[in-house]
Amino acid sequence: MQLSAxxxxxxxxxxxxxxxxxxxxxxxxxxxxxxxxxxFIRLDELNLTLSDYRxxxxxxxLCRTAGSGDYIKVSLDLWNILQESVKAAQLSDRNFxxxxxxxxxxxxxxxRQKQLPTPAQISEAKTKIGIEKIVFNxxxxxxxxxxxxxxxxxxxxxxxxAEDEMMKILKENGIKSALIEAGGNIVVSNSPVDSPKGWExxxxxxxxxxKNCGISTSGDAYQFVEIDGxxxxxxxxxKTGIGxxxxxxISIIAKNGTASDWIxxxxxLMPKEKGKKLAKKQKAKIIQ
Numbered sequence: 294m295q296l297s298a299x300x301x302x303x304x305x306x307x308x309x310x311x312x313x314x315x316x317x318x319x320x321x322x323x324x325x326x327x328x329x330x331x332x333f334i335r336l337d338e339l340n341l342t343l344s345d346y347r348x349x350x351x352x353x354x355l356c357r358t359a360g361s362g363d364y365i366k367v368s369l370d371l372w373n374i375l376q377e378s379v380k381a382a383q384l385s386d387r388n389f390x391x392x393x394x395x396x397x398x399x400x401x402x403x404x405r406q407k408q409l410p411t412p413a414q415i416s417e418a419k420t421k422i423g424i425e426k427i428v429f430n431x432x433x434x435x436x437x438x439x440x441x442x443x444x445x446x447x448x449x450x451x452x453x454x455a456e457d458e459m460m461k462i463l464k465e466n467g468i469k470s471a472l473i474e475a476g477g478n479i480v481v482s483n484s485p486v487d488s489p490k491g492w493e494x495x496x497x498x499x500x501x502x503x504k505n506c507g508i509s510t511s512g513d514a515y516q517f518v519e520i521d522g523x524x525x526x527x528x529x530x531x532k533t534g535i536g537x538x539x540x541x542x543i544s545i546i547a548k549n550g551t552a553s554d555w556i557x558x559x560x561x562l563m564p565k566e567k568g569k570k571l572a573k574k575q576k577a578k579i580i581q
Contacts, residue, residue, distance in 0.1 A: 299321025299470070299486050302326070306333040307453055308340050311476035317463065318485045320471040328466035332416045332473075339455045342370045343447045345394060350412040352445050356394070359421075360441025363365050364430045372434050375427060375449060377551055382448065383422040385559035385571060390531040392396040394444025395421040400529060400536065408561050408574040415534035422531060449528075453507055474548075479508040480550040503546065507553035510544040511561040514518075529563050 298316045302325035313336060317325050344350040351371050358365050367375075378391040390503070395418040402455035403410045410418075420452045425440040436504050438445075456473045460480050463471045470483045472492050480491045484504045491502035496510070512528055529536050556577050560568040572579050 294399070299343060300383075301485070302329075304333075305327045306336065308333075308336050309344070309455065309475070310346070311349070311452070313459075313473065313475040315459070315463075316472040316474075317468045319468055324414050324467060328468045328473045329566070331466055332462040334460060335377045335458055335462045336455055338484065339370060339458060342368060343374065343451045343455075344542070345397070345444065345446050345448075348498060352447070356437065356438065356444050359438035359443035362437070364428075364433075364435035364437045366433060366435045369434070370458075372436070374450065374551075375436060375445075377449055378555070379424050379427060379453070381559070384455055385563065386557070386567065387424070388562040389449055389555050389559035390422065390424060390425060390442060391445050391447055391450065392422045392424055392531055394446040395419075395442060396529050396531070397446045397448070398444055406418050410534070410545040419534055425486070449511075449558030450555045452476055453480070453509060453550030453552070456550040458505070464519075477510040478554055481506060481508075499544075506545050506546055506548060507550035509550070509553035509557040511557035512542045526562050528558060538567060542581070544580040545572070545577050546580070552577065 298320050300320070301318050302319065302322060315329050315332060317329060319325050321491055341347070342351040345352060347353065351368060353563060355365055355367060355371070381389045382443055399410050399414055399418045421442045422441050424445060428437040428439060434491045437496060452475050456475060456478060458580045460471060460482055464482065470485050471481070479494060481503055482505055484491045490501070491504040494501045494503050496508070543557055545553045545557040545560065547556055552575060556572065560572065560579065563571065569579065
């Protein structure tokens with residue numbers, strides 16, 4: 294098999310409120326289609342685990358037990374992403390926090406009503422937030438959510454996590470060179486044969502050649518809600534309970550999609566110097 298015989302194939306699949314695009318380089322369309330279909334099946338599985346929009350998702354089923362005092366056995370996927378999320382919260386001084394769900398729900402409701410949440414509503418939502426309220430039982434892979442009304446929101450880590458899992462499936466099925474892109478998150482493996490330096494990715498009009506990493510952009514200036522003439526972004530600050538009032542953008546290159554996703558979310562909210570320290574510690578590159 295000659296490497297030069299490799300061709301480019303592209304596939305798309307809507308999921309997690311966005312379009313997932315997969316580009317693979319391989320010798321024939323059948324192996325490309327077969328591997329990609331398996332990756333999309335994996336994506337659908339993860340959506341059924343992680344979606345906070347689907348009432349029948351595993352995460353929402355877990356959230357309905359919040360405050361019951363019971364440990365609930367969870368799938369390996371939910372266990373792994375919760376472990377990653379708690380580590381991310383600790384590393385980011387809680388600027389990234391998956392327990393932000395009660396605030397997400399409140400803002401979605403207020404967005405529909407075109408009004409700001411009241412300080413009382415924000416305070417009430419914040420009583421249900423905090424990663425210390427997620428309790429793990431390592432002996433039987435079970436989780437307890439301590440406070441009634443807790444909601445988990447994987448919006449700042451889920452797509453990157455899903456892309457990493459999809460990439461594993463592509464590799465297991467013989468695809469050595471692939472790019473997965475979804476809603477501001479990109480994961481790439483080895484370089485395409487025709488571009489040995491890496492995949493060509495354009496960030497802020499600059500050209501980068503990247504391989505075996507994750508790239509995420511947070512704070513798309515187009516995603517905001519405008520209330521009383523003031524813009525608030527969709528990225529909520531777990532500490533204040535409010536969306537950042539000055540939409541800006543930050544891009545991160547990190548070791549994989551999971552890391553780039555949560556780091557870009559955290560750095561969007563963090564003071565610049567603290568953000569730089571976190572990125573350095575995580576061996577991530579900041580592009581602004």
